[in-house]
Amino acid sequence: MIPIVCIVGRSKSGKTTLIEQLIPEFIRRGYRVATIKHHVANFEIDHEGKDSWRHKKAGAQTVVISSPKRVALVEDVSQDFPLDELAARFIREADIIIAEGFKRDRHPKVEVFRKGVHPHPLASELENLIAVVSDEPLQMEVPCLSLNDVTGVVDIIEERVLSKHRDR
């Protein structure tokens, strides 16, 4: 099993922006990174008019596109899948999986919090919270880091998520 950490937080709190900063720092430290993004609503991917888009439009339930440099898949499903199942089915050759969202999942979590977006963090509702990243200091039971302390966040994930996996 590849270790998984979830970056959670309310809408517009800056989850994607944090993940964009975490990925290059993990890569700098020698990790291969995969991500899993949760969408609550349906989403569009692929471009209108492309061959793969036309296959899907014609009714294919699953469309795979394969080239020597990239593989892609679009599949219609009838349920929301848990992280473990998505990871097991789709991800190989990664050292860490950073998930965006999945706040009700059991995996370790970092919450992104911005006072300007919402007055209170989700923290108390979250199982397995290991840190909060915030635009202002908070009194928490877990470490609270500044929004731009990317190395600090990666340090905590290495210590709390990756080293435990190595020890197993």
Next chain:
Amino acid sequence: MIPIVCIVGRSKSGKTTLIEQLIPEFIRRGYRVATIKHHVANFEIDHEGKDSWRHKKAGAQTVVISSPKRVALVEDVSQDFPLDELAARFIREADIIIAEGFKRDRHPKVEVFRKGVHPHPLASELENLIAVVSDEPLQMEVPCLSLNDVTGVVDIIEERVLSKHRDR
């Protein structure tokens, strides 16, 4: 193993257009359809600025997007994968896989041919050719159907590809 048929032909011969017509006919006959499209060059998928696009841009090797209705994946790879491997890894819950391209693959093939695009069909170069679909009648060792004979093409695929799978 899910049965696979490849729709092959020279560039601009109309492979995607035929597949767009085959898919609804298979669905009408009760089959669940998946497709695999081969790209010789790199390809873009996803939309600039989207969260998943930003993950990939930041360096994630694999990005998975999950919603209750659709799952998608984009993965950077370092080799071209054979059809069997793509099918085994990515496709489940389909009754037939229609592949676009993969002319050197061992699976049964239908060639799409248009005289206006190229003077000669690929046919003699193809292993396991079961039919040619052409804009003009050709003398071939395999059945030659008209470009708009979609039910005829599906009949041949059912007989030559799907019934053999059922008999195994």
